[in-house]
Amino acid sequence: MFARLVRESFVRNPRRKILTAAALVVGMAVATATLTVALDVGDRLAREFRSLGANLLVTPESDTLPLEIGGVDYRPVDEGAYLDETSLGKLKTIFWRHNIVGFTPFLDVPAIVSADGVNLRTTLVGTWYEHAVPVPDGTKFKTGASATHPWWKVQGRWFHDDANECVVGAALAATNPGAFIIGKTITVAKSESAGQPQSLVITGIASTGDAQDRTVLVPLSVAQNLSGHPGKIRQLFVSALTKPADSLSERDPQTLSAKEYDRWFCSPYISSISLQIRQVLPGSDVRAIRRVADTEGRILSRIGILLWIVTLAALAGAGLAVAATAATTVLERRDEIGIMKAIGATNSVVAGIFLAEQVLLALAGGALGFGAGVGLARILGESVFGTPSSLRVVLLPVVLGLAAIIAILGSLIPLRRAAHFQPAPILRGE
Amino acid sequence: MFTRLLWKLLHASRGRLVVALVALVSGAAVISALLNLQFNIERKLTQEFRTLGANLVISPARDVHSVGSGADSPAVMDQGVVLSEIEKMRTQEVVAAAPYLYIVAQVKTKPVIVAGTWLDEATKLAPTWKIAGGEVASREDGTSCLVGRNVARQLKLAPGEQLELTYLGRTARTTVAGIVDAGGPEDNQVFVNLPVAQELAGMTGQIGLVQLSINGASKTVAAYAQRLATALPGFEVRPIRQVTEAEGELLNRIRLLILSMVLLILILTALCVLATMAALAMERREDVGLMKALGGSITRIVGLFLAEVGVLGAVGGLAGCIAGVALSHWMGQRVFGTAISARWEIFPLTVALMVGAALAGALPLRRLGNVKPAVILRGE
Numbered sequence: 067m068f069a070r071l072v073r074e075s076f077v078r079n080p081r082r083k084i085l086t087a088a089a090l091v092v093g094m095a096v097a098t099a100t101l102t103v104a105l106d107v108g109d110r111l112a113r114e115f116r117s118l119g120a121n122l123l124v125t126p127e128s129d130t131l132p133l134e135i136g137g138v139d140y141r142p143v144d145e146g147a148y149l150d151e152t153s154l155g156k157l158k159t160i161f162w163r164h165n166i167v168g169f170t171p172f173l174d175v176p177a178i179v180s181a182d183g184v185n186l187r188t189t190l191v192g193t194w195y196e197h198a199v200p201v202p203d204g205t206k207f208k209t210g211a212s213a214t215h216p217w218w219k220v221q222g223r224w225f226h227d228d229a230n231e232c233v234v235g236a237a238l239a240a241t242n243p244g245a246f247i248i249g250k251t252i253t254v255a256k257s258e259s260a261g262q263p264q265s266l267v268i269t270g271i272a273s274t275g276d277a278q279d280r281t282v283l284v285p286l287s288v289a290q291n292l293s294g295h296p297g298k299i300r301q302l303f304v305s306a307l308t309k310p311a312d313s314l315s316e317r318d319p320q321t322l323s324a325k326e327y328d329r330w331f332c333s334p335y336i337s338s339i340s341l342q343i344r345q346v347l348p349g350s351d352v353r354a355i356r357r358v359a360d361t362e363g364r365i366l367s368r369i370g371i372l373l374w375i376v377t378l379a380a381l382a383g384a385g386l387a388v389a390a391t392a393a394t395t396v397l398e399r400r401d402e403i404g405i406m407k408a409i410g411a412t413n414s415v416v417a418g419i420f421l422a423e424q425v426l427l428a429l430a431g432g433a434l435g436f437g438a439g440v441g442l443a444r445i446l447g448e449s450v451f452g453t454p455s456s457l458r459v460v461l462l463p464v465v466l467g468l469a470a471i472i473a474i475l476g477s478l479i480p481l482r483r484a485a486h487f488q489p490a491p492i493l494r495g496e
Numbered sequence: 497m498f499t500r501l502l503w504k505l506l507h508a509s510r511g512r513l514v515v516a517l518v519a520l521v522s523g524a525a526v527i528s529a530l531l532n533l534q535f536n537i538e539r540k541l542t543q544e545f546r547t548l549g550a551n552l553v554i555s556p557a558r559d560v561h562s563v564g565s566g567a568d569s570p571a572v573m574d575q576g577v578v579l580s581e582i583e584k585m586r587t588q589e590v591v592a593a594a595p596y597l598y599i600v601a602q603v604k605t606k607p608v609i610v611a612g613t614w615l616d617e618a619t620k621l622a623p624t625w626k627i628a629g630g631e632v633a634s635r636e637d638g639t640s641c642l643v644g645r646n647v648a649r650q651l652k653l654a655p656g657e658q659l660e661l662t663y664l665g666r667t668a669r670t671t672v673a674g675i676v677d678a679g680g681p682e683d684n685q686v687f688v689n690l691p692v693a694q695e696l697a698g699m700t701g702q703i704g705l706v707q708l709s710i711n712g713a714s715k716t717v718a719a720y721a722q723r724l725a726t727a728l729p730g731f732e733v734r735p736i737r738q739v740t741e742a743e744g745e746l747l748n749r750i751r752l753l754i755l756s757m758v759l760l761i762l763i764l765t766a767l768c769v770l771a772t773m774a775a776l777a778m779e780r781r782e783d784v785g786l787m788k789a790l791g792g793s794i795t796r797i798v799g800l801f802l803a804e805v806g807v808l809g810a811v812g813g814l815a816g817c818i819a820g821v822a823l824s825h826w827m828g829q830r831v832f833g834t835a836i837s838a839r840w841e842i843f844p845l846t847v848a849l850m851v852g853a854a855l856a857g858a859l860p861l862r863r864l865g866n867v868k869p870a871v872i873l874r875g876e
Binding site: 085089092093096099100103107111114115117118119123130131132133134135136137140215216217219273274275276353354355356357358359360361364365368369371372373375376377379380382383384386387390391398442446449450451 | 771
């Protein structure tokens with residue numbers, strides 16, 4: 067009987083149901099879309115923030131003071147300590163290996179550059195642009211300055227890692243426009259007297275916006291051979307996806323309890339990733355580049371809060387829409403309620419029929435809305451970040467439950483009022 | 497007569513109107529709060545990005561390099577013109593500006609980079625510095641210095657200790673005021689006030705470069721750089737690409753993200769208001785029938801109801817705006833730690849949107865032209 071009543075109500079007046087269902091679909095679509103975006107946004111923005119470049123700097127622990135201005139180290143090659151290039155692949159074996167977006171080693175060598183018969187004292191910056199690093203598990207990881215210094219621009223092309231090629235900084239090239247031309251060959255030597263000069267073909271003019279503009283950028287192996295330190299590097303810039311700092315990450319790891327330590331270690335905080343890098347590169351000092359890391363953390367956490375507030379607003383809007391239509395349906399059907407009550411239905415039976423209808427509608431509308439919301443989120447992700455958001459099936463029960471709760475809540479108030487209806491005046495048409 | 501009827505209409509169905517008004521007010525509150533946020537987000541975010549530090553650098557023009565002098569010894573420039581011009585152009589958007597002169601001095605035979613700057617501005621230029629000990633509050637202070645973390649570690653320095661810097665036979669005696677933890681190359685440097693470094697280097701009145709931190713969207717920064725470049729011919733004014741490019745890109749994405757979310761909610765809320773008003777309008781059918789039976793013309797009757805709906809929309813919109821301003825105030829506090837100030841534009845915008853949505857919701861009333869009074873009064 068109960069089921070029949072509910073079914074009858076749907077069959078007899080489908081148009082009225084469509085309005086409520088439409089409100090549910092639109093409301094739940096917006097709720098699904100905003101929830102999907104809010105859940106994704108941390109990861110996606112963190113990836114976008116990698117356009118700021120590296121956020122971790124690895125240096126030898128027992129180093130002397132680098133004489134570094136604007137990113138170029140002017141120390142003589144025989145001073146200070148070095149790290150091993152061969153162990154860099156281990157970076158992709160740490161717990162958070164997938165969060166290591168890229169890393170670039172640097173070895174700066176003061177040198178004499180001869181171009182067109184003119185000798186210039188400058189620095190060779192040995193680095194990778196795009197280098198395939200062997201990882202201990204047998205695969206190769208392609209990384210270099212293209213990942214950690216994405217703002218570096220080149221006119222021409224970058225050097226190949228295994229070739230005797232170089233890229234000249236724009237400011238240096240401007241000092242002698244006749245000599246530093248793409249395609250020409252220059253020779254570099256460690257000093258006037260010592261060492262065999264090395265010939266390098268200029269493949270491009272680089273503009274880095276920093277002190278490297280006054281240097282010659284060369285493949286790492288060239289700098290290593292010239293300096294007499296094969297397989298060694300001075301600095302390593304690491305770009306990692308991290309989670310914004312919170313109360314746990316700000317505490318000293320030594321003071322954490324075992325359980326907290328596990329949680330800290332297994333969260334991609336910049337501090338826990340630093341520790342994991344230190345573990346695979348013994349003798350190194352790993353530091354967060356605070357300018358980048360702090361800015362990123364602050365903005366990420368702010369946008370996170372902001373989006374949750376906006377999502378709450380969306381949920382409130384969706385709730386309002388659904389509740390408003392639910393309320394009107396009850397009000398519109400006063401006559402029906404009057405008749406039911408007149409022929410002996412109790413308040414609970416009336417409420418039961420209405421609530422059952424609303425829940426059925428909510429489930430159908432919610433499911434449709436979820437589908438529409440997923441599409442909406444894909445479009446949003448596509449237009450904002452260039453890649454569509456991933457589908458989160460977990461959200462389906464959440465959205466359905468939400469729709470049902472909102473629809474029930476929206477009907478409760480008018481139903482309470484319906485409980486006070488006196489059948490007689492209603493049937494009289496008053 | 498019209499206003500009296502309108503008043504009666506509003507008065508007679510208080511209960512139902514309250515429900516509609518609640519929907520209107522909450523809708524308007526959400527809309528105005530989000531609009532306010534959208535208008536303010538760029539300014540708030542560019543402020544946040546200033547923790548990245550300098551985004552403009554003034555340096556001597558490139559062609560002053562003489563061939564053979566080597567690119568290792570960066571050229572210097574006269575401080576007089578540059579610094580006075582910068583002070584003159586110190587507008588609101590300049591967060592900080594400081595000159596730098598770098599020299600490689602010796603501390604007990606160990607070479608270390610000494611940066612001569614304005615210590616009061618340098619700390620503003622790099623807000624992420626953590627300084628253990630005290631800051632140096634004045635650029636005139638000729639005896640204090642800040643020491644990078646690695647320098648302090650290697651030379652075993654602590655705040656309050658003496659540090660003697662030598663360069664080509666000249667010495668400068670300073671006291672360590674604080675230890676800088678910067679997480680970058682600054683950790684390997686010693687910071688002193690500009691005159692100290694100039695005297696040590698024997699380069700009175702010379703500086704190597706000037707760093708500026710300019711607040712604003714990329715257009716603002718580019719415009720400021722342009723103005724600086726015209727005011728300082730013969731010098732190179734260039735943006736620090738790492739900062740400006742990444743910041744511009746990130747700002748765009750975040751703005752687009754918030755904008756699309758706000759638009760979604762805007763549409764949803766407008767729809768919700770529309771639905772509420774449509775329901776309200778449909779309930780007026782009986783009144784319309786009665787009025788028609790009493791001889792009211794259909795334009796007059798529809799006008800009456802549209803006026804009712806319009807008044808509701810305006811009242812709801814206005815009340816919602818006030819609630820929305822309070823809401824965005826709270827949002828600003830919660831998200832950015834500072835309140836978001838209300839923009840006047842949101843008032844007319846929200847009210848117009850609300851009235852528009854309410855009127856659109858009442859549009860089905862036009863169909864009432866076909867209402868047959870007899871049918872309705874019979875209760876069919």
